Amino acid sequence: MKKTVILGALTVAGLAAGAAAAATLDDVKARGKLNCGVTTGVPGFAEPDANGVWQGFDVAVCRAVAAAVLGDSTAVEFVPTTGKTRFTALASGEIDMLARNTTWTFSRDVDLKFEFTGVNYYDGQGFMVPAALGVSSAKELDGATVCIQTGTTTELNLADFFRSNGISYEPVPIETGSEAVQLFLAGSCDVYTTDASALAAQRANFPSPGDYVVLPEIVSKEPLGPLVRHGDNEWGDIVRWTLNALITAEELGVTSDNIGELSAGSSNPEVNRLLGSEGTLGEMLGLDAEWAKRAIMAGGNYGEVFATNIGVDTNIGLARGLNAQWTDGGLIYSPPFR
Amino acid sequence: MAMDQSNVAFVRTEMLPEQAPPASEQGIIKWVRVNLFDGWLNSILTLLALYFIYKILAGFLPWATGGVWNTSSLAECREVLQDTAGGCFSVLTERWNQLLFGFKYPVDQYWRLILAVPLLAVALMPIMFVNHMVQAGRVVAGAMVIIAVLSLIGGAMGLAAIFIITAVAVGYLSMRAQSDAAGARSMMLIFTMLYPFLAFWLIWGGTIFNSIVALAGFGVGYIAFSRMQERGFTIGALSAVVAAIVTWFIGGFISDALAGVLALEPVPSRDLGGYVLNFILGVVCVSLSLPIGIALALGRQSDMPIIKFICVIFIEFVRGVPLITLLFVANVVLAYFLPPGTNFDLILRVIIMITLFSSAYIAEVIRGGLAALPRGQYEAGDSLGLDYAQSMRLVILPQALKISIPGIVNVAVGLFKDTTLVSVISMFDLVGMIRGPIGSSTEWNGVYWELWIFAVFVFFVVCYGISQYSQWLERQLATGHR
Amino acid sequence: MATLSDPPRESFQLSMLLNDTRYRSYTFQFIALFILIAAMAYLGWNLVQNLAAAGLNISYQFLGEPAGYDINQRLIEYTSQSTHWRASVVGVLNTLLVAIVGCFFATVIGVIVGVLRLSNNWIVRQLMSVYVEIFRNVPVLIWILIVMAVFVSVLPQPRDFRGDDPAASMFLDLFAFTGRGFYLPGPQFSAGFAANGVGWLIIIGLLIASFFSARALSNWATKTQEATGDRPVTWYYTLAIWFVPLILACIVMGLNWDIPALKGFNFQGGIFARNSLIALTLALAIYTAAFIAENVRAGILAISKGQTEAAASLGLRPGRTMSLVILPQALRVIIPPLISQYLNLTKNSSLAIAVGYMDLTGTLGGITLNQTGRAIESVLLLMLFYLTISLSISFIMNIYNNSVKLKER
Secondary structure, three states: OHHHHHHHHHHHHHHHHHHHHHHHHHHHHHHOEEEEEEOOOOOOOOOOOOOOOOOHHHHHHHHHHHHHHHOOOOOEEEEEEOOOOHHHHHHHHOOOOOOOOOOOOOOHHHHEEEEEEOOOOOEOEEEEHHHHHHHOOHHHHHOEEEEEEEEOOOHHHHHHHHOOOOOEEEEEEEOOHHHHHHHHHHHOOOOOEEEEHHHHHHHOOOOOOHHHHEOOOOOOOOOOOOEEEOOOOHHHHHHHHHHHHHHHHHHHOOOOOHHHHOOOOOOOOOHHHHOOOOOOHHHOOOOOOOHHHHHHHHHOOOHHHHHOOOOOOOOOOOOOHHHOOOOOOOOOOOOOOO | OHHHHHHOOOOOOOOOOOOOHHHOOOOOHHHHHHHOOOOHHHHHHHHHHHHHHHHHHHHHHHHHHEEEEEOOOHHHHHHOOOOOOOEHHHHHOOOOOHHHOOOOHHHHHHHHHHHHHHHHHHHHHHOOOOOOHHHHHHHHHHHHHHHHHHHHHHHHHHHHHHHHHHHHHHHHHHHHHHHHHHHHHHHHHHHHHHHHHHHHHHOOOEEEHHHHHHHHHHHHHHHHHHHHHOOOOOHHHHHHHHHHHHHHHHHHHHHHHHHOOOOOOOHHHHHHOOOHHHHHHHHHHHHHHHHHHHHHHHHHHHOOOHHHHHHHHHHEEEEHHHHHHHHHHHHHHHHHHOOOOOOOOOOHHHHHHHHHHHHHHHHHHHHHHHHHHHHHHHHHHHHOOHHHHHHHHHHHHHHHHHHHHHHHHHHHHHHHHHHHHHHHHOOOOOHHHHHHHOOOOOOOOOOOHHHHHHHHHHHHHHHHHHHHHHHHHHHHHHHOOO | OOOEEEEEEEEOOOOOOHHHHHHHHHHHHHHHHHHHHHHHHHHHHHHHHHHHHHOOOOHHHHHHHHOOOOOOOOOOOOOOOHHHHHHHHHHHHHHHHHHHHHHHHHHHHHHHHHHOOOOOOOOHHHHHHHHHHHHHOOOOHHHHHHHHHHHHHOOOOOHHHOOOOOOOEOOOOEEEOOEEEEOEEEEEEOOHHHOOOOHHHHHHHHHHHHEEEEEEEHHHHHHHHHHHHHOOOOHHHHHHHHHHHHHHHHHHEEEEEEEEEEEEEEEEEOOEHHHHHHHHHHHHHHHHHHHHHHHHHHHHOOOOHHHHHHHHOOEEEEEHHHHHHHHHHHHHHHHHHHHHHHHHHHHHHHHHHHHHOOOHHHHHHHHHHHHOOOOOHHHHHHHHHHHHHHHHHHHHHHHHHHHHHOOOO
C-alpha cells in the first residue's frame, strides 16, 4: 500500500517534471535567466574579461537570445563547459542552449539528438608551425609531432588528413587549449592544430607572433553554430531565428545605430517585418513584436558583432572571408523574414 | 721507621682526576665519526649526500634570493633579471589573489573568504586541542597578531582589523580557559557548531536567514530527538528527521520572503576558485563524510545480512575505483540520474562524489577501530542492559573513534591532496589556476618553477602540519592507556 | 511440553516489530532494503525519463565503430580505423604498463629509502626523512605536472640538436634526452630467422631456461651441504649458466644496436620513451616510494632486536640472519600495505590524462567519450575495469595474507 503510494507520487512528479522540461521557453521565462553553455575561454569567442563579464562572438549569440526572450541581454547565466561536458550539460537540461564553437556534424545532429540552429561561423581546421622549421605545406609534415586539443572534431580530421596523404605523425593529445599552446611554444610539438580562427586568436597572444606561420591547408569544414536539444522545436525556432535576425539585419543594413528610427517604420517591408512594425512574426514565435529589435540592439547586427569581437580591428584580426554576407561572396545567408 | 715506611707499597687514597677522553672520542668529532664516517660505505654515502645538498642549494639559493617580485609580465621580469639566476616571483605577487581566490570571486568580497579562515581555526580549537586550550589559544592568537602586523605593513587595513579582532577574542577565551577550562570550551563549542552556517553565509552570500533556517532545522530536530528519545532511539531519530525537514520546508518560505535582509552579495559556487576551493572542498567533504563513514562502518559490522551486504558493496566499490572516475560521474553522468529539469551546480555534485569517496575510506578506518576493541567492551555494554544505540553511543564509539583518529587524519590529508583532481574536470582550484588562466596568460606563459614550488609549499605546509598534529595527538591519547 | 523456565507465550503484536530485538532486525533490514530499492527505482526512473527526453538509449554499439583518432603509444597494432573497443584495449595495456613499471621503480626506491632511513648515518637519515615528508605531503597530481614541466622547460627539444652549432648534443652519441622523451639505442637482430620478434622469444626462452638451471644448481648445492656439511662453490657456474647461452644467442642472431638519429622533425630509430610515459611513471614511482619507504621502515622496526641476537647465537652470519630470520618476518608486516600502495599507484595512474598519456582514462574515458558522447556507457566501463583490477589484487592479497598468517596453536 505504502509502497505503491510513494511510487505513484514519484511517477507523477517525474511526469510533471518531464512535461515541464519540454517547454524550454517557459522554463527560461519562469527563471528569468537564460542558461547558456560557452567554452572555458577562447579569446574572441567566449572569455570572461578582467571584471568577470563574458565577452565574445559566441557570447553575443547568447545575449541576443536573452534579449529577444527576456528583454534583458544581461539576463544570461554563462556556464563554462569543456569538450567532455558540453553535450551532457545540454542533454540533461543544465543549459538551455550551447553556443560553444561546436561543429555541426551528422552524428551530433542525428545520433546525439541535438538540433543545430544555424551557423554563426564557418571555420576550418588549420596548422601552425614555427617559421624556423621552413615548412610551407601541411603535406611536408611527415613524422612531425602534433599537439591537439582533445574533445573536438580536430583529432578525427587530423587522422583522416594524414591517412589520406599517406604520411605519419605523432599525436600529443592535450586536455586544454592553453596547455597545448604551452607545449607548442616550448617546442614539445612541431605543429599545433585547431580551428583556423582559434589559431589566429592564439597566435595574436604569442610573445612573438611573427615567429609562427599558419599553413595554407584547411583540412576540414567546421561550421560552428549554436545548438539546442532535439524535440523542443519552439525553442529551437527562437534560437534559430534570433541568429537569422542578426544576419538579416546586416544584410538589410539595420545596425544598432539606426535601429531606433527604422523601427518606427521604413520603406522596406522586410525591415518592418523584422522589427515588428508590420506582421505578427514575433507572435508566431511566442514572443512579442519587438523581439528581433531587442536582439539586434543587444550587440548590433551580425557584422557589428563580428567586428567588435574578432574582426580585423581587434587583436584577433580575422577577415570576414567565408563569413561575409552572401551578397559579398560569403556563405552567411539567412532565409527571408516573411 | 722511615725505612719501613719507604718499603710499604704505594697505596693511593684518593681517585685520580678524570682525564678528558681522547679528542677522537668526544664532542663533535666523535659525533661526526660515529654518525657520518663510520666505515667506508657510510663515508661514501655522507660525501654523496653532502654533494647532493650542495648541488641543490647552489641551484636553489641564488634563484630564491635573486628573485624579482614586482614586475607585471614574464618578459619584463626577464629584462630585469638580465640572465642572472633569479626567479620571477612577481607572478606570485601579481596573481596572488587569483592563486588564492580564483579569478571570478568578486574582488571587493574577498574579506568574506579571509574572515572564514581564522574563524575556522577558532572553531576547530575546542575539538583539536581538548586539554590544551590555553596553549593553543595563545599560539592561534599570536599567529593572528603576526598576520595582522604583516598585513598592516602591506597596507591592508581591513585585513589587519579582522585578524586583530579574532586574536583578541581568542586571547580572551584562552585567558578564561585558564581559570574555567570547561566553561571556555563549551562557549567555543557553541561557536564551533554555529561555524558551518556562518561560513556558508560568508562564502556563498545571500540572506543570513538561509543559514538561520538551516540551523533552526537542526535545533528543532535535536529538541524533537531529546523529547522522543525515551521512547527509543529509532523513534527519536525518526522524529528528529521529520521535525527538521518540516522546519526547513517552512523556513524556506521565510528565507525567500526575507531574501534581501542582512544579505551579502550572493556568489554562485562556480565562481569559487584557487586555494580556497581546495580548502572548502577538503573541509566540507571530510566533515560530511565522518557521520556517513561511521554509519557505514557500523553497518559493515552489523549482523543484519542485508545491511551488511549493502555497506560492503558500497565500500568496496568506491575503494576500487579512482577518484577521477567518480569526478567524471559528477561531471558528465550524474545529471542523467536527477529528476528532469532539476540540476544543481558542479561544485555540489563534486562535493557529493568526494564525500561518498572519503566516507568509504573513513568507514574502513573506523571498522579497524571497532575491530580493535576487545570483545569484552561489547559484552559489557550488553550486560549493563544498554540497547544497541546506547551501547554504541556511550561505550563502543567513543573508544573506537579514539583509536581511529590517526587513521582518520591520514584519510583527511589524502583527501585534501585529492581535491586537486578537480582541476582535471575544468574547475579552477589552485592547480587549475596554474594550469589554466595563469599559466596560459599572455603575460606569464612559460613560468613553471615559481608557480609549482608555490603550490608544493602551500600544500606541504597544511598537510605536514596536519600529520604532525596527528602524531602529537597519538602521543597524547596513548598516555591514557598506560 | 512446556517447562517452567519457558517464557510465557505471547501472541505476536505489531509493536514487537519495533520493540522486540528478535524481530526488530527484520524491520530494519526491510526498511533498508525498501529505501535502497526505492532510491534505485527513483534514479533509474529519472535516467529513463532523461534518456527518453533526449531521445537517447544505452547501447554499447559504439565500441564496434571505427575510433577515427590516433594514439601515439600503442603496445598492439592500432590505426585510426580500428574500433573504439580496440582503442580501449590499447588504453588498458598502457595503464598496465605504467602500473607495472611504476610499481617496480616505487618498490626499488621505497626499499632503498626505507633502509637508509634506519641508517646510522645522520645526514643520510635526515635527507631521506626530508624526501619522504615532502613527497608524501604534496598531491601526486602536482608531482606529475612538475615532472612534465621539467621535460617541457628544462630538457632540450629536438630543434636544439639541429643546425651547425646545436645548442644540445647527444649523450655519448648514443642517447638523446629531449623534451619529447628519451631516445635510447635499441637492440635488433640482423639474422633472418630472428625477425618479427622471434629473436626476442628466443632470448626470453633462454632466460627462463637459465633461471631453472640456476635454481637446480642451487638446490643441488643445498643438498650437498646437507649431506656433507660443505657447500660447494658454485657462483662461477651460475654466472656461466646465465650469460654463456645469452651471449652465444646474441652472436648467432647478429645483435646490433639501432642508434637514434635526428631525421626530419624527430629522432628516428632506437627505443623511444615518451615524455608523458616517463613523467607519469617517475612521478607515481617517487610519490608512492615515499609511502613504501615508511612501510618498509615500520616493517623492519617491528622485528625485535632479540630476533637478530637469537640468530647470532645460533651462529648465523649477518647475511643469513637477514635472509632467514629478519626478512621473512618483516615481509609479513610489509607486504599487505605494500600491495595496497600498488593498488593506489594503479588508481593514481588514471591521472595520466593531465599529461596526455593515453591510458584507459585517456582513450575510453577521454577521446572516445568526447567523440561518441556516450558518457554513461564509457564511465561505467571505465569503473568496471578499475574495479576488476582492484578486486583481483585484493583477492590475491587475501590469499597471501592467509598463507603467511602466524599459525598460532
